[in-house]
Amino acid sequence: MKRIQLAFFACILFCASGLAGAQQAYWRKSTCRRWDKTPPPSSYLYSCNGLSKSCKAYVVFISQPSYNTVASISNLLFSEPREVARINGGVLGSHLFPIGEDVIVPVKCSCSGRYYQANASFIDTGNDTYYLIAYDTYQGLASCSALLDQNPYDPLLLTKGMVMSVPIRCACPTSNQSADGVKFLLTASVANGRKGLPGLCKSFNASVRQTIYANSFVENDPYLSKSTTVLLPLPTEPQRSEPMFRPLAKQAPPAVVFYFGIALGLAGFLLISAVLLIILWWHRRKENSVSFQGNNVIPKEVLAEMVGVKPITQAYEFEELKAATRDFSPEYKVGDSVYRAVVRGKKLVVKRTIRDVSVEVKMLNKLNHFNIISICGLAINEEGSFLIYEYMENGSLKDWLHDARFLEQRSWARRVQIAIDVANGLDYIHNFADRRYVHNDINSCNILLNHKLRAKIANFSSAGWAGRRGRGFSTAGNVVGSPGYLAPEYSESGLISPKIDVFAFGVVILELTTGREAVIEEQGKERLLSEAVASMATGADAGVGLIGFVCSSVREASPMELVMEMAKLGLACLRHEPERRPSMNDVVSFLSRIQNETRIWESGTSKTV
Structure with a gap:
């Protein structure tokens, strides 16, 4: 009996000592909520289970238009600019990182209660939400739940200029990891296009075996969700796997330059000839084409x-x-x-x-x-x-929103479902079709509803190819579209990208949440719905005026906290700078969370009734 008891206590001691070497858990984005009473899940922050309570750690930030310099990235993540410049190949402070490039950032990681975090701060630029700050601006290096818990501000009443604490996800090596030669942990944000865990490890010279253990993966190549993080154990300080600049080629000898000049001239002659042939072919094709307005019939x-x-x-x-x-x-x-x-x-x-x-x-x-x-x-x-x-039995979204015949159908859950349907359709043409398309005329008239009130995007007469993925804008010869839905870069300069669809979708979101049309009448004058809502979402009384602006049919039958969240998503889509607008992929994720919260609200309402 004594032997059994000794074995039992030995087992307990072994398990307790092993906690210091326990690994972290990989998380996928969860519902954004406060954890006041119950312990947060692994999606909150990494557990404070390392050998040290404080250590030097690293995070990987993916360069984006608003944060693509040493200074801007260092400021965002509260890191030392000289260290950021040094560890990324000794770049100059004025260096612009290419958009989409990995930037290694050193941070001070410390235990704060039960969890590790590196402390940063963020000043609200207007039209931000905790969700967008966590997963858009910080790319998942911060979690929405942690932002909610560590800031006193009402998530529905965030205003421009508010300073928010941002806990960055980081960790220190456990005793087991230290014994295995691990000296640093690097928090890598997962972005679209990552080639799985092996590719991620290869990018930063991390061991796949140690990475699997560090994140409690059960597969060698697990599925990684966008805007989540993976801990990469490193034996040495991380370095770029390839140099920032390529060395200049040696000067070519004169003979090479001579022959190169001949080849260049010949190539130019062939190019001009090809252009002339194309022009000749085009004119001949135009002469032989059939006029749709004439008396001919297409063969x-x-x-x-x-x-x-x-x-x-x-x-x-x-x-x-x-x-x-x-x-x-x-x-x-x-x-x-x-x-x-x-x-x-x-x-x-x-x-x-x-x-x-x-x-x-x-x-x-x-x-x-x-x-x-x-x-x-x-x-x-x-x-x-x-x-x-x-045939779409219920006509256009505009009719559905404003025709008295559909009053009984206009529940909050249906409004959210329609928004998700349109977002999924746009996400498809922007990212998953055979080519990357821009619809270029999203509005409530071009969104149709079937007999089950599921939405479909129609009228592709103005649509076109957006060009190769990762490229910038193309330019339109003639600006087309509907008043109230035109993005500023398109209406002013004719610039086309998927972000003009995001802008127009933001207006549709405001139509769904407020119950009003894209162009409204105020004191006998026309005003854009987007401008009216934006003016009510800022200032000391931000949100109060917006609640009153929402149609009574929406207020009386909807959870106002979710209505406000969706309105803020609409405003995020309406940001003046295209690069600051969320992608449709991010919009779909945000709306899916609102839909889940709506189902919880509906369940509670039905029980009350």
């Missing part, structure tokens, strides 16, 4: 090529569309040049236009997503082009 083989990309798209005869709409009778009209019809036993919508639709048709044929309107067919004759789409 069937050309029509088949346009619609043949996707099997479900069909070529229709003009006569059957004419018969299905009773010669495009006003009683079948559901919009501007849009008619409902039953064609081949299926309820569809026919859109009539005289413009060239070939680009739009080919684009829609390549898009395949639930939240993008489906094109079902096409007909072209001397009277114009006729696009056939799936």
Whole structure:
């Protein structure tokens, strides 16, 4: 019996001593909430279980437009600028880090109660939320829950100029790690495009084995979520795996320069010849093209090529569309040049236009997503082009928001679901389609609702290719779009990027949360909804005026704290600088959290009732 008792106490002592060598737990983004009574999960901060209560640690910050210099990054993370410059290849203080580049930042990591953290501070620039500060500005190096716990400010009433404490995620090596040769722990933020754990370890010369142990991974190559962090154990101070600058090439000998000049001249001649041939071909193609406004009909083989990309798209005869709409009778009209019809036993919508639709048709044929309107067919004759789409029973979002017929349907949960549907559709065309597209005309008229009130993005007549991923803006010849939804860089300079869709989506968010239109009337004058809401979200009484501005139908049937959070998300999308607006991927994550909170609210409401 004594032997059993001794073994039992020995086991307890062994387990207790092992706590000092316990590893941390990898976390995925969790619900943003305060942890006043229950212990926070691993998504809060790293546990204070190291050999030392304080140590030098490192974090990896990914350079972004507002933070791409030694000074700005050092200030954001409360680090010594000289150290940041030294450890990143001895760069100058004025050096601009390329956008998307990893920047190593040393921090002082210390225990604060049960958790490690490095202390930083952030001044609210306006239109910020705890969530956006944690996962947009700090890229997950801080957690939303920790920001909530360590700041006294109401999350719905953050205003410009507020100074917030930001606890940065860091840790010190445990006794087991120290025995294994680990001297430093580097907190790496996971970004889009990371090639898994092995690729992350390779970037910073960390051991995969030690990294798996440090983060309690059970797989050799686990899935890593964006804006989360991974602890990388290092035997030495981290260094860049490649030099910041490439050495200059030696001067070429004269003979090489001579032949290089000949080759360059020949290449220039060939380039000019190619351009002339392309211009000649284009003019000939233009002369031979068919006018949609003339009396010619597009040959069937050309029509088949346009619609043949996707099997479900069909070529229709003009006569059957004419018969299905009773010669495009006003009683079948559901919009501007849009008619409902039953064609081949299926309820569809026919859109009539005289413009060239070939680009739009080919684009829609390549898009395949639930939240993008489906094109079902096409007909072209001397009277114009006729696009056939799936029928959306509940019409446009604008009608749904303001028509008294839909009053009983306009619950808060449905507003949130519609926002998520549109965000998912935009996220798809921005990041996951065959090319990176910009819709360029997002508004509540171009968002349609089906019989289940699920939203789909429609009207791709102004859409286009955004260029290769990672590139900047392209420029539009003519500015198109709807008043109240135009991003400043687009309306003023014609600059196009996915961020103009984000801006327009921000206006849609405000329409959903306030119940008002994109252009409102105040004292007999028109005013943009975005300007009105922004003016109410700043100042000493920030938020109070906004609550009163929200339509009574929204106030009486919605959780106002979530309404305010969603309004602040809308304002974040409306930031003047495009680079400061969240991506649609971030927007989807934020809205998913609001949807989860909405379900909790609905559950509590139903129990009360």
